[in-house]
Amino acid sequence: MRLYPEKLAGHLQQQLLPVYLVSGDEPLLLQECCDLIRQQARQQGCSDRELIDAGVSSFKWQDILHSANSMSLFAERKLVELRLPSGKPGAEGSKALCEYLDIAGGEDVLLIISGKIDKQSTNSKWYKALDQAGATIQVWPVDAKDLPRWLQQRVRNAGMSIDGDALQLLCERVEGNLLAAVQEVEKLKLLARDTQITAATVTEAVSDNARYNLFDMTDSALRGDATASLRMLHGLRGEGTEPPVVVWALAREIRTHYETQLDCDRGRSPQQALSARRVWKNRIPLLQSALSRHNTDSLSRLLQQASAVDGSIKGFAGGKPWDNLESLISDLCRGGS
Numbered sequence: 663m664r665l666y667p668e669k670l671a672g673h674l675q676q677q678l679l680p681v682y683l684v685s686g687d688e689p690l691l692l693q694e695c696c697d698l699i700r701q702q703a704r705q706q707g708c709s710d711r712e713l714i715d716a717g718v719s720s721f722k723w724q725d726i727l728h729s730a731n732s733m734s735l736f737a738e739r740k741l742v743e744l745r746l747p748s749g750k751p752g753a754e755g756s757k758a759l760c761e762y763l764d765i766a767g768g769e770d771v772l773l774i775i776s777g778k779i780d781k782q783s784t785n786s787k788w789y790k791a792l793d794q795a796g797a798t799i800q801v802w803p804v805d806a807k808d809l810p811r812w813l814q815q816r817v818r819n820a821g822m823s824i825d826g827d828a829l830q831l832l833c834e835r836v837e838g839n840l841l842a843a844v845q846e847v848e849k850l851k852l853l854a855r856d857t858q859i860t861a862a863t864v865t866e867a868v869s870d871n872a873r874y875n876l877f878d879m880t881d882s883a884l885r886g887d888a889t890a891s892l893r894m895l896h897g898l899r900g901e902g903t904e905p906p907v908v909v910w911a912l913a914r915e916i917r918t919h920y921e922t923q924l925d926c927d928r929g930r931s932p933q934q935a936l937s938a939r940r941v942w943k944n945r946i947p948l949l950q951s952a953l954s955r956h957n958t959d960s961l962s963r964l965l966q967q968a969s970a971v972d973g974s975i976k977g978f979a980g981g982k983p984w985d986n987l988e989s990l991i992s993d994l995c996r997g998g999s
Contacts (some may be wrong), residue, residue: 665799667695674702678771679796681763683789685749686775686801687921689914690840695799696775700976703741703771706870709977710740713969716755717747717920723758728768739769745965746776747921749783756788758999763795772796778919804840809833812840816847817859824859831864841911842877876903879991882912884952888995895984895991905975905983912990913968920961927958955997963992 665673684695700711714725729742751759766772774792783789792798804812810829813836817824824832832850836843846864846982854863879894898908923933933955946992956964971981971986 663797664793665692665797665945667799667801667925670695670698670799673797674698678702678706680766680770681774681796681948682793682794683774683776683796683798684801685738685799687801687803688803688840689910689917690844691801691804693777696773699771699773700741703739703773706739706740708741708771711973712740712742713745713973714742715745715962715966715969716751717745719959723751723754726762727765730762730770739771742770742772744772744774745969747917747922749779751788756786759788760791763791790981798991804838808836809836809838809843809931811841813847816844818876820851820910822851822857822859823852825861825974827861828859831861835864839877841914845876847964856909865967876908876911879908880915881948883991883994884915884948886888886951886955886964886995886997888992890921891995892988895987897956899984905987906972907923908987909968909971909975909983909990912987912994913972915952916968916994917951918965919939919949919956920958920965922949923953923956923958924960926953952994960997967993972983 668710672979682699684692703812712729714729715721716723726742746755762772779789783941784798789798789863810833811971813832814824814829830847832843836846841853841965848860853866875894876898879891879898882891882894895908897976922932922935925938926932933946936949965992970979970981971983972989974986
């Protein structure tokens with residue numbers, strides 16, 4: 663079945679299907695859908711989580727079949743997450759996914775997290791098989807004309823209301839960055855003296871005297887400045903920023919770079935690849951700087967590293983989240999080969 667993202671929470675309250683395909687190129691909305699599925703899977707006994715990344719060079723499609731045939735050592739049910747950055751499994755992957763659906767028991771849950779899937783792929787055998795066995799959820803970016811309505815709904819969900827001037831100012835502040843938008847709404851919730859958000863409240867939040875800014879930290883990491891990035895990371899921790907917010911900001915940038923580098927490997931220029939991803943023009947030089955230090959393999963490893971940090975936060979992987987975040991930032995700054 664095909665589900666709209668906004669209908670997912672209600673669906674999960676009714677049932678948990680054996681397979682979900684969540685696809686799209688808006689990281690925040692993609693992550694929120696996946697987190698809803700993870701939460702419900704955990705509540706229904708999937709206490710073990712297995713990660714398989716089709717974007718790494720060592721990946722083989724037999725990995726997903728092996729998962730279907732193996733039982734968890736620690737739980738009766740497990741959640742299997744398959745990362746499919748390209749959105750195209752190819753002939754071998756299509757066959758493997760269809761075979762997985764044939765041999766997998768109904769106990770485990772398969773969550774496929776994919777980049778944007780084109781219309782041609784939605785008519786493919788593997789996509790139709792997944793759609794029939796479970797649910798497919800396509801996540802679309804929020805266009806500039808829809809951003810005010812989207813932000814207004816977020817404000818309402820936080821138990822507040824916002825006037826027109828404040829809404830326009832907030833839209834200008836976040837520049838289409840949905841993660842930044844969510845953070846600003848949370849900040850407004852703390853700063854607002856009542857439930858009505860005015861332009862003055864937004865201005866106060868924007869000029870907030872916090873010394874450390876999450877987006878300044880990610881920009882420093884993209885520039886390769888490890889000293890500044892780690893100093894800001896420690897400052898964010900001291901100011902009470904939660905690790906999931908930090909890892910999501912970093913993972914968002916790394917995934918954009920990874921997908922851009924894939925396009926460059928296929929012959930596009932960095933400028934063309936970044937423009938196709940609707941990167942704001944004033945950020946293109948910054949992202950090009952990071953692309954010059956990394957290749958597809960190193961960015962794939964960084965994505966795996968970010969996933970491991972996320973796992974340590976959620977209790978699925980070892981290590982301390984803040985220590986793991988330090989390592990991730992250091993490796994992002996350093997570059998790869």
